[in-house]
Amino acid sequence: MTTAASNAARQSSAWLAEIRATVQLAWPMILTNLAQMGMTTTDVVMMGRLGPDALAAGALGGNLYFSPMMGGLGFMLATSPMIASELGRNRFSVRDVRRTVRQGLWLAGFLSLPLWLFFWHGGEVLVLLGQEPRLSALAGEYMRTMMWATLPFYGYVILRNFISALERPGWALTIVCVAVVFNAFANYCLMFGNLGFPKLELVGAGLATTLSSTLMFAGLSVVVIFERQFRRYRIFGRFWRADWPRFFQLFKLGAPISGILVFEVSIFNAATLLMGLIGSVALAAHAIAIQIASVSFMVPMGIGQAVTVRVGRAFGARDNEAVARAGWAAFVIGVSFMALMAVVMVTMPRLPISAFIDIDDPMNTAVVTTAVVYLSLAALFQIVDGAQAVASGMLRGLHDTAIPMVLAAIGYWGIGLPLSYVLAFHFGLDGVGVWLGLFFGLASVAFMLVIRWTRRGKLLSN
16 A cells, blocks of 8 residues: 555544544533423423413523523533643643632632522512513512522533543433433422422422432532542542632633623524514514524534534644544534434425424414424524534634634624614515524624634644
């Protein structure tokens, strides 16, 4: 075999190995994301059984809780690239990994305090935002029991990042699946007063969420303490010892990640508000289409989490070829999957829509017809949404978060939202205009992030 042929064979083997490693790491993360989404869906379905007022109040409380919680979550996600790069520098590193996890848990505690204060007054905040006082009061009671889930959930995310950086994410999947079942059972008992428990309705739903999050953190804590591969890190050893430089490094890396999450979540919230201005049919169809898109988004989201680890370990090892291979392999996998989902949405739109609404009921004809149109636009939207999710994870592995946050702000709020408004209300495209604006906003973010990735040489030289 010639030298050129030998090099080509070696390169091909390296790419195949990287693809296998990425898929092996990503699939438990994908299923974990889907399971966590299933927990939220279970809550909404059970709230619906309490009646329209409870469902409306639960939606108000959940929406007010979600955005600030996601903002704090970005800081927790910063532990993943830091642990991965430390293991890349020294795969036998114990002390540095332990200190990063410890300071991540400290940061979770510090950030939970102002969030708890805000959530405790959630009912009053909703009244100030112009919501109906009676529904706001119900939502406030719900948030006062759900708010305590914040800290254990953050702790679970940090421990999940730790075991994922060691490329053992399966334990997190097992525990969250148990939590999904437990959450449904706790809702059944506490919301409806079954099996001798008091009937707490929305308060019971919030309590079930807190208990489920506590179970997730406690379960993963037991795993990292006793499982052979993890216990040598003594994650909770000398927990009281501060490492302020590392603490502030996590804060500095995590703040832009939080910014990206807030920009992304808020533009979808704004799009929903725009749909509400258009009409109830547009809003209902949008809710169905965006939910379908959200389910398939769990795949590139999981791949983005996996590529942060793969790129981070190669970055820590200063292996530039491995960095490029890890990033592009994950990008191709993520975009290819979303392209496949786009084909399904275009060719069989009524199939996924039927999971949310009776498509044969004449009363639903307008919603179904509109949802089919939105889903065809979601097909385009899917591809660029997957691209930006994976590209963001690629850059996160290089500890590059500040510039991507600026790019996200430009794409989402500088391009996407204004374009949605103009196309919907000034060009008369209504809901189609909103979706086109979302597409162009996400496409611009994806394009800018990929360009940033192709110019990663400066980041790798630091």
